[in-house]
Amino acid sequence: MAVFLLGPSKWAQGYTPPTLPAWLNEHLPSGKPVGGHPSPLAIRRALATLLGFDGLKVVVMEAHDDVPGEPKAAKFARLARDERVTRFVLYWPFGANRSGLDVEIGFLIERLRRKEILGEDIRILIEDDGSKRRAGGREPGEDGAITFVSYEEGHRTGYYGDLVLYGTILPTWADYGELLELIVNIASD
Amino acid sequence: MATDNRMAYVFTHPEARKVLHLLEKAKVGSYEQVRTALDLHPQEFQRIVHRLETFDLVWARAPKGAKWEGHRIKIAFELSPKGKALLEALHAMDQVMLAHREQLGPRTVDPLVVT
Numbered sequence: 001m002a003v004f005l006l007g008p009s010k011w012a013q014g015y016t017p018p019t020l021p022a023w024l025n026e027h028l029p030s031g032k033p034v035g036g037h038p039s040p041l042a043i044r045r046a047l048a049t050l051l052g053f054d055g056l057k058v059v060v061m062e063a064h065d066d067v068p069g070e071p072k073a074a075k076f077a078r079l080a081r082d083e084r085v086t087r088f089v090l091y092w093p094f095g096a097n098r099s100g101l102d103v104e105i106g107f108l109i110e111r112l113r114r115k116e117i118l119g120e121d122i123r124i125l126i127e128d129d130g131s132k133r134r135a136g137g138r139e140p141g142e143d144g145a146i147t148f149v150s151y152e153e154g155h156r157t158g159y160y161g162d163l164v165l166y167g168t169i170l171p172t173w174a175d176y177g178e179l180l181e182l183i184v185n186i187a188s189d
Numbered sequence: 190m191a192t193d194n195r196m197a198y199v200f201t202h203p204e205a206r207k208v209l210h211l212l213e214k215a216k217v218g219s220y221e222q223v224r225t226a227l228d229l230h231p232q233e234f235q236r237i238v239h240r241l242e243t244f245d246l247v248w249a250r251a252p253k254g255a256k257w258e259g260h261r262i263k264i265a266f267e268l269s270p271k272g273k274a275l276l277e278a279l280h281a282m283d284q285v286m287l288a289h290r291e292q293l294g295p296r297t298v299d300p301l302v303v304t
Contacts, residue, residue: 140220146220172242
């Protein structure tokens with residue numbers, strides 16, 4: 001079983017992400033980070049490396065070579081099939097530029113629509129530290145109902161809302177330790 | 190390792206087990222439901238449920254038919270298959286503990302008792 005770790009590749013312009021913990025920092029891909037901060041893509045790759053040490057198979061699409069002439073959606077489908085992906089995990093940090101995610105989310109929605117996968121096969125891991133970095137979180141509604149609120153206006157992809165409507169699971173994480181623990185628990189049966 | 194951590198957490202936090210038992214009966218979509226059933230403050234419930242979600246024992250998602258109202262959508266908490274399996278394991282442990290109660294000796298506090 002493998003987990004497909006999707007997510008943004010860049011931070012939104014002007015956003016300064018938090019300093020990464022040393023245990024994650026040391027697994028970042030080599031090379032100087034653009035703008036002085038590791039990108040969300042570099043963080044995903046570091047998480048995949050780290051989880052690999054625990055015997056968990058985590059696929060980051062950008063870490064795999066492109067086949068000449070292959071469209072992005074086809075690469076996504078090929079990796080999901082060849083790596084035997086059973087869970088799709090969407091890393092959703094605060095302050096990221098998510099404009100490039102539409103293809104991946106669209107692919108997931110299409111598979112959901114065809115009932116090839118279920119809502120619970122997809123997790124959107126939403127950063128919520130309870131104060132400054134809140135991509136989304138829970139709040140009581142007017143009638144006492146528990147509601148999920150998306151806090152980042154203008155940072156969502158067009159299809160994100162649809163993904164939630166298909167019953168994807170919406171856990172939150174406050175720091176990278178918690179994020180790692182969450183992925184470990186999702187990936188291990 | 191993940192399984193051990195989950196088990197240890199629920200075993201040492203009786204209130205977490207109560208939340209799992211509540212979710213075993215039905216999905217929870219309002220804080221009033223929690224207050225009535227468990228007499229837990231919403232913030233305390235959120236803290237416990239957050240931990241249980243990190244262990245992948247509890248899931249939060251929009252129920253069928255839910256609609257976005259601006260940037261907000263109703264969600265409900267439910268027991269995941271791992272949560273269900275963990276509760277079954279705890280029930281089995283309860284049975285073993287009960288069978289050996291005499292040999293184990295009297296206890297002043299029983300961590301397995303669910304009120």
